[in-house]
Amino acid sequence: MRNSTPWWIRIPVLFFLIFGIMEYFVDSGAQPAFIKYPIAQFFLLMILLILIAIELIVRSIENVMFQTLSEEAKERYLNTQAKSWEWKWGKRMYAKLLGSRPMREEGQLVLDHNYDGIRELDNKLPPWWVYLFYATILFGVVYLARFHVFNDYDQKLEYEIEVADAEAAIEAYRKTAKDLVDVNTVILLTDASDLSAGKAIFETNCVVCHMADGGGGIGPNLTDENWILGGGIKNVFKTISEGGRDGKGMIAWKQTLKPAEMAQVASYLLTFQGTTPANPKAAEGEIWVDENAPEKAPAESTADSTTVAMNK
Numbered sequence: 001m002r003n004s005t006p007w008w009i010r011i012p013v014l015f016f017l018i019f020g021i022m023e024y025f026v027d028s029g030a031q032p033a034f035i036k037y038p039i040a041q042f043f044l045l046m047i048l049l050i051l052i053a054i055e056l057i058v059r060s061i062e063n064v065m066f067q068t069l070s071e072e073a074k075e076r077y078l079n080t081q082a083k084s085w086e087w088k089w090g091k092r093m094y095a096k097l098l099g100s101r102p103m104r105e106e107g108q109l110v111l112d113h114n115y116d117g118i119r120e121l122d123n124k125l126p127p128w129w130v131y132l133f134y135a136t137i138l139f140g141v142v143y144l145a146r147f148h149v150f151n152d153y154d155q156k157l158e159y160e161i162e163v164a165d166a167e168a169a170i171e172a173y174r175k176t177a178k179d180l181v182d183v184n185t186v187i188l189l190t191d192a193s194d195l196s197a198g199k200a201i202f203e204t205n206c207v208v209c210h211m212a213d214g215g216g217g218i219g220p221n222l223t224d225e226n227w228i229l230g231g232g233i234k235n236v237f238k239t240i241s242e243g244g245r246d247g248k249g250m251i252a253w254k255q256t257l258k259p260a261e262m263a264q265v266a267s268y269l270l271t272f273q274g275t276t277p278a279n280p281k282a283a284e285g286e287i288w289v290d291e292n293a294p295e296k297a298p299a300e301s302t303a304d305s306t307t308v309a310m311n312k
């Protein structure tokens with residue numbers, strides 16, 4: 001095996017090449033394929049064993065062939081084997097990129113001027129440096145054309161796109177981590193599955209005081225526009241989570257219910273709004289107006305809905 005790479009380079013290079021190709025083609029989501037699919041580890045192990053096996057087979061073939069050689073040929077073969085391997089291509093490339101002339105040619109490079117015995121070698125600029133410089137010029141031209149002539153996009157747009165992406169990612173994350181909601185982030189849920197879950201929670205925990213239709217009993221009427229502790233999803237969530245005023249009987253449900261469940265039951269009980277219960281309890285508290293509701297509030301209103309109509 002004259003002039004070929006030694007096995008300790010050949011095997012790892014081939015192995016990682018196959019590894020990379022496998023990772024590229026196997027769709028394994030966020031995790032690398034060899035972690036997600038244990039079979040991939042087995043596959044890689046097999047590849048490694050096969051590579052080693054091929055190596056061993058080639059060795060033994062060489063060995064057998066060697067035995068068939070004449071004495072003189074054996075010697076020649078051993079001589080070539082003894083030459084230590086060097087990475088010719090790499091060395092040539094390195095010398096080329098450096099571009100320096102060998103020492104013995106320096107005589108031709110010396111410039112005429114001579115300052116107190118100090119002379120100058122007129123070496124060429126190293127090619128790696130020159131190519132890099134050309135590359136920066138090319139980059140500059142493309143950049144100038146793209147952003148200053150054709151106005152592809154500017155930093156503001158780039159920022160906005162990234163913010164939008166991040167918000168979409170947060171939104172997607174919230175969907176998988178529903179219990180992350182709190183009083184500031186809770187939104188009115190409208191999915192049928194959330195509402196029916198909310199209904200079930202309401203019927204187990206809340207009907208004793210609020211009645212199944214929200215008409216009210218010990219607790220106030222939940223069907224009217226009047227709220228003691230503020231209406232709207234944020235206030236209602238807060239009331240459920242933290243409880244009502246001391247001594248009134250509405251406990252803080254955050255001990256019993258998960259944040260996602262409180263959001264579901266809050267969304268469910270808000271569907272009572274405007275319905276007519278069988279035995280409505282008289283309205284208590286203030287009529288609650290959502291300042292953020294688009295049809296009622298002017299667009300420039302930025303007040304937080306939680307600041308509105310708190311009980312006095």
Ligand code: HEC
Nearest residue numbers: 205206209218219220227228229230239244245248249250
């Ligand atoms: C032991 C009786 C009782 C139970 C059980 C109860 N509540 Fe209440 N609830 C009350 C009382 C009493 C109030 C009024 C609190 C106050 O005046 O501060 C109230 C108030 C509320 C309010 C605020 C109404 C307003 O006008 O501001 C909401 C919303 C509410 N409850 C939801 C629930 C939910 C959801 C459940 C079940 C998880 C529940 N309650 C279980 C007694 C109860």
